[in-house]
Amino acid sequence: MNFMTRKKFLKLGLASGAVLTVPQFLQYCSSVETRKYYERKDPLDPTFLSGSESPILKAIRIGISAPNPHNIQPWKFKILSEDSALLYVDDTRLLKETDPPFRQVHIGQGTFLEVLSLGASRFGYKAEISLFPEGKYTTKDVGKKPIAKIILKKQDAILVEPISLFISERATKRSIYEGEDLTEQDFSAIRKDANIRYSELGFIPKSQSETLRKQVVSAMNVETYTYPKYEESRIWFRYNDSEMEKFKDGISMRGFGVSGLRNFVARNFFLTPGKEIWHSDDNKKGGMDIFASQVESSKGFAFIKTSKNEPLDWVQAGRDYARLHLSVTKNGFALHPLSQILQEFPEMKELRTQFESSLKPGEKIQMLVRLGRSDYRFFSPRRDVQDFILR
Numbered sequence: 360m361n362f363m364t365r366k367k368f369l370k371l372g373l374a375s376g377a378v379l380t381v382p383q384f385l386q387y388c389s390s391v392e393t394r395k396y397y398e399r400k401d402p403l404d405p406t407f408l409s410g411s412e413s414p415i416l417k418a419i420r421i422g423i424s425a426p427n428p429h430n431i432q433p434w435k436f437k438i439l440s441e442d443s444a445l446l447y448v449d450d451t452r453l454l455k456e457t458d459p460p461f462r463q464v465h466i467g468q469g470t471f472l473e474v475l476s477l478g479a480s481r482f483g484y485k486a487e488i489s490l491f492p493e494g495k496y497t498t499k500d501v502g503k504k505p506i507a508k509i510i511l512k513k514q515d516a517i518l519v520e521p522i523s524l525f526i527s528e529r530a531t532k533r534s535i536y537e538g539e540d541l542t543e544q545d546f547s548a549i550r551k552d553a554n555i556r557y558s559e560l561g562f563i564p565k566s567q568s569e570t571l572r573k574q575v576v577s578a579m580n581v582e583t584y585t586y587p588k589y590e591e592s593r594i595w596f597r598y599n600d601s602e603m604e605k606f607k608d609g610i611s612m613r614g615f616g617v618s619g620l621r622n623f624v625a626r627n628f629f630l631t632p633g634k635e636i637w638h639s640d641d642n643k644k645g646g647m648d649i650f651a652s653q654v655e656s657s658k659g660f661a662f663i664k665t666s667k668n669e670p671l672d673w674v675q676a677g678r679d680y681a682r683l684h685l686s687v688t689k690n691g692f693a694l695h696p697l698s699q700i701l702q703e704f705p706e707m708k709e710l711r712t713q714f715e716s717s718l719k720p721g722e723k724i725q726m727l728v729r730l731g732r733s734d735y736r737f738f739s740p741r742r743d744v745q746d747f748i749l750r
């Protein structure tokens with residue numbers, strides 16, 4: 360394959376005249392639609408919900424299906440009883456390069472809590488959640504002090520919010536979006552179902568997003584061309600099916616929304632593990648081309664903003680973000696976060712400051728996402744629930 364650069368080959372995509380052997384072709388066909396063995400199982404599967412596992416383990420298993428940065432799954436739990444536990448950040452799973460204040464990792468604590476809470480209602484439990492049960496919490500306490508104490512209470516009658524029905528179907532979709540731009544009415548329906556509690560939710564129609572689209576692509580460019588930041592993505596990148604099955608975490612080509620023949624080609628011919636190819640110009644340019652086309656295909660944007668920027672705001676914004684994503688799913692749309700421009704490492708400062716210039720002092724945009732429609736299906740893996748439990 361040396362006669363063609365990776366970038367050119369990726370661009371050829373499905374239209375390519377790549378010659379595949381029969382077994383390769385069958386493998387490609389079979390990878391298009393079916394859910395692979397390593398993909399996230401349905402945590403609301405009735406067989407599992409009616410099984411003998413304790414209520415708290417059932418609830419945790421649902422909670423860990425939550426969106427979380429780079430799918431690092433940064434959670435650990437101390438089980439207190441059959442129906443209670445403490446949640447901690449797993450400090451062996453941080454993104455120190457791209458998330459130096461650990462803001463995103465705390466958003467991921469909030470997403471977990473919200474999905475757990477909505478999920479527990481599906482098998483008749485109300486989740487009582489007390490944040491920072493050991494009092495004052497700073498980022499020096501990461502991994503040491505709990506983020507939350509969770510107590511499940513059995514209820515005879517419980518309100519099941521409609522968005523909780525979409526926990527199984529929710530997935531980050533990074534593919535090219537199709538169809539019409541989202542209208543204000545579309546977003547009103549999303550806003551109503553999300554019913555977020557702690558932050559401000561904003562909508563930017565596609566027609567008003569020209570500058571934003573350029574800014575998010577520039578921010579991805581900065582991340583890609585700042586070696587330690589891009590290296591962090593490589594560390595969490597799972598190159599093939601056996602790595603996905605082994606680690607059950609991280610990001611992947613399928614997770615990037617590149618499927619079918621393009622994915623087959625990329626995985627088999629270009630994505631050779633190792634630093635050299637990952638950081639090669641061809642690889643970085645190819646990645647940037649894919650990202651720019653994804654952003655261009657967006658049909659609208661949304662953001663979650665808080666009035667302060669402390670660990671409590673991060674966790675609460677995470678709870679709101681999980682609700683937003685479930686509501687987007689319920690309303691038949693797709694969502695893809697674009698966090699690069701929000702990130703706090705020095706090389707991003709200029710772009711971030713420009714992007715945040717209209718905010719009031721203390722405010723922070725915690726999540727920025729693109730919206731659209733996509734039939735793309737990929738359920739990122741999760742580790743076994745027992746791997747999260749402190750012994």
Ligand SMILES: Cc1cc2nc3c(=O)[nH]c(=O)nc-3n(C[C@H](O)[C@H](O)[C@H](O)COP(=O)(O)O)c2cc1C
Pocket residue numbers: 424425426427428429430463464466467470529530531532533609610695696697698699737738739
């Ligand atoms: C705080 C936070 C930041 C994220 N930032 C990005 C991002 O910049 N780009 C991206 O593609 N996905 C981003 N994601 C989505 C995660 O990568 C995704 O949730 C994770 O891989 C698990 O996949 P799932 O959402 O399909 O379950 C972010 C998620 C969270 C919670």
